[in-house]
Amino acid sequence: MTTPETTRWLSSEEMEAWLPLIRIVTLLPQVLDRQLRTDVGITHVQYHILTRLSAAVDGQLRMSELADGVAISLSRLSHAVSTLERHGWVTRAAAKDDGRGQTAMITEEGRQLLQLAAPGHVAKVRSAVFDNLTEADITQLADVANRIAENLEP
Amino acid sequence: MTTPETTRWLSSEEMEAWLPLIRIVTLLPQVLDRQLRTDVGITHVQYHILTRLSAAVDGQLRMSELADGVAISLSRLSHAVSTLERHGWVTRAAAKDDGRGQTAMITEEGRQLLQLAAPGHVAKVRSAVFDNLTEADITQLADVANRIAENLEP
DNA sequence: TAAGATTGAATGCTCAATCTTC
């Protein structure tokens, strides 16, 4: 805990950005999780894991790369992959080159689940976020969101 | 599950906004929770609850208003307030006007916790988000984040 | 000793059920 003697509080301009941002950060997972849960029974993080795998060569990635891609801890990923594995959507195997490594691979059933889930998910992403934005807004968003995301480390 | 015959997938421009946005939405809670947890032992949602209460008249709010302000379900709020209450940072009381209502009120200890927590929290908010943004970025962010947040419902 | 990954316990969140008052 590094406590400076005098804190530079957020300005009103910063607050006007911060308040809606935490609102988004709180609400968006609820909205995405709920849609995916009720429709196909997975969380958004699990959906994200499956999409990363489906886009990878041979449908497989090292656990640590996958964790980086989805921006979650290895522990969280390991638990999530266990759940996906239990449902038959993912399999695990030892990595070829590194004896310590594990790779997660999406199964055919996993790809089918993704096909089933994708339309409803995209529809929700549109209605929750993009439908209310102009093209200019989207460019602005890409711009500033990328700048924040780059700087953000776990 | 409303599945249209033909899905309008995200364009590459939309993807360029969406990917960093989910990265932020995934990482920011981890970053904020970790700082507050290790420094003062509360989550960011609990911190947010306390700040809302501290800013309210008499330091108190109806549970349902508080839930709206923090953008979480009543159930989640009720559990969180129970935890805060157990630590002596919040008390509950029956609402005056409505026999069904409950009000949560921040205690003196709760205000002290907030004073203790605030500098470290603001420092983290700065280093994680604002330090890497120009004034123009912040205006853009406020603009587009407000537009998204307005449209976003649980 | 460090890196990759997993595990179990503790805590937080969601969902459905419930209770009380309107």
Added chain:
DNA sequence: GAAGATTGAGCATTCAATCTTA
């Protein structure tokens, strides 16, 4: 019956400990 709020069960996430290989 609906609105405000709480509760408990089940699942998700964090943290620290552990194991294996580099």
